Amino acid sequence: MSRTAPRGPYKPGRIRQKSEQRILSAATAAFAQHGFTGASMQSIADAASVPKANVHYYFKNKLGVYTAVLENILGLWDTVLNDLTINDDPAIALCRYIDAKIDFSRTHPEESRVFAKEMLSGAPHLQEFLEADYGQWLDARLTIFRAWIDAGKMDAIDPAHLLFMIWGSTQHYADFAPQVKQSLHAEILQQAHFDAAAKTVKQVILKGCGLAIASP
Amino acid sequence: MSRTAPRGPYKPGRIRQKSEQRILSAATAAFAQHGFTGASMQSIADAASVPKANVHYYFKNKLGVYTAVLENILGLWDTVLNDLTINDDPAIALCRYIDAKIDFSRTHPEESRVFAKEMLSGAPHLQEFLEADYGQWLDARLTIFRAWIDAGKMDAIDPAHLLFMIWGSTQHYADFAPQVKQSLHAEILQQAHFDAAAKTVKQVILKGCGLAIASP
DNA sequence: GTCTATATTCTGATAGAC
DNA sequence: GTCTATCAGAATATAGAC
Incomplete structure (x- = not known):
């Protein structure tokens, strides 16, 4: 047989x-x-x-x-890095981005942690990436932020540091999960926890930038 | 001799x-x-x-x-965790806390990274700490935040998630230093970079909470 | 293409002289 | 208390049968 x-x-x-x-x-x-x-x-x-x-x-x-x-993780990142344009509404664009980042922390926590550990180690295997693809992506975003600020669409906030705030706030839910779980008295993080996280981050970031919440 | x-x-x-x-x-x-x-x-x-x-x-x-x-790192943390009270002004207290956190990332980046890696690994050696000291400290802070909100001193923002935002935003400068350096086109992070970081975080967080900047 | 057996190197840990 | 020499175990990597 x-x-x-x-x-x-x-x-x-x-x-x-x-x-x-x-x-x-x-x-x-x-x-x-x-x-x-x-x-x-x-x-x-x-x-x-x-x-x-x-x-x-x-x-x-x-x-x-x-x-x-x-490399697999960097590929996944591309799907999150949506392409904003100057004509986009800052509030809507930021909401979309924050939602996408929180969702990435929920659906790919381990990928986020590998990336974070590589960063913590000095990113020895990400130098090319940081200097090439990432540098280009970042500079394009910074330009858009500055255009929004110049057009009076949002407060004058240092765009790079604003992005760091968004990254740090959203990645925290994947990278510091033990602390988050303990704080929220949750055995495992549920969809509702991530929804509350996204809501708070959007609430603070948008108002902090002088923007009105787009849609609840 | x-x-x-x-x-x-x-x-x-x-x-x-x-x-x-x-x-x-x-x-x-x-x-x-x-x-x-x-x-x-x-x-x-x-x-x-x-x-x-x-x-x-x-x-x-x-x-x-x-x-x-x-244990040495947890000891250093105690010096950062200033004791807020209900009678404090939220704006001043938050500014002090953010400044202290950013300063910790500047003066103790390696301690921050060891702590972060332990968290990323699931915090197997920090369980007792998280359940004991940390849990008490956190609950006390959350109570103060809720009192501020109930007194109408700040917007109704989920206190735990707000703290996560502050932690993520401030620790980012120690934990993701390679990315930050690349973004700011800086070989090493100077005092001026951390000053700009603190300014932006305070600017966004305070306004995002419905608070006026205490002192420039 | 798949897997067993083995070679080589390195690390944590300790024994024992000083 | 300090340090040299060494052991036992584990890990990466590969050779070679199937």
Whole structure:
């Protein structure tokens, strides 16, 4: 009864893709909790249900796994970084952005933590990214903020520091989850907690910028 | 010419105290950059200029060093957590608190990073702290905020989430320093950068809470 | 492509001389 | 109290059978 013939339409690399995805997912969780050195290849392989040697076969070495995880996270970021324009209403644009950031902390907490740990370590593997893609994205946003301010659409607030406030406030719910849980007396953070978080952040940021809440 | 006699008034434990301090300082930097597993006892000993065996002599094992670092950080926190009272003016109290938090990020970035990494790892060594000291401190603050709101001194804003905003915004300058440096085109963060940060955070938070800036 | 067995290096920890 | 020498264990990585 044992059959070695391929079942279903065979696509080369299908197993590979599936295995790589499982390894990537397991590695993200491991790096988030234990850090780069603390996460062992054995634990990653076990969590992904593949032999340890296969992890080396797919990603060459530990650094290969880690950079793959980081690149995957940077890819996810692109989906969050919506493209604002000068013609957008600042209140609506900021609300959308804050909502998206809070939602990212809810749906991808482990990715947020890996990114945060890399930053805390001095971001040695994100230098190119920070100097290239990120620098461009940031400068474009700062220009839009300044245009809004010059047009009198919002208060004169340092755009870079304002962005830091939004990032820090929203990422806090993924990165400092133990403290947040303890503060809210919650075993795990529910949708309602993130809704309350988004509401408060939007409320304070918008009014703090001299903007009216767009829609409740 | 070699002398083995003690020079100066001999105090038992003087060398010990000095060595422990050096080890603690070196360990803080190592844990901040490389995490618990990534920081080796050898590197800590080298940075502290003591033989590796002495680190074990003073702190028993690696976990002993780490918990000593954490306890030292929690001690530093106490100095930042000023005691607000219901009779304080919310604007002045919040300004003081934000200034103190930003100053902590400037003067103790590595301590902030060790604390952040512990949080990102799930805070396994901070459970008692979170449930005891921190819980009490937080509940007292929340009560004060609610009293301010009930007295009409500030807008009705969820106090816990407001505190998260302040923490996230201020700690960001220590924890995400690489990103901040890149954004501000600064090789290292100067006093002026932190002044601008504090100004923006106070500006947005206070106005966002319906408060007038206390003093420029 | 998959997996077992092994080589090599490094780390935490300690024994024991001084 | 201080430090050198060393041990036991674990981790990354690879060789090679299947």
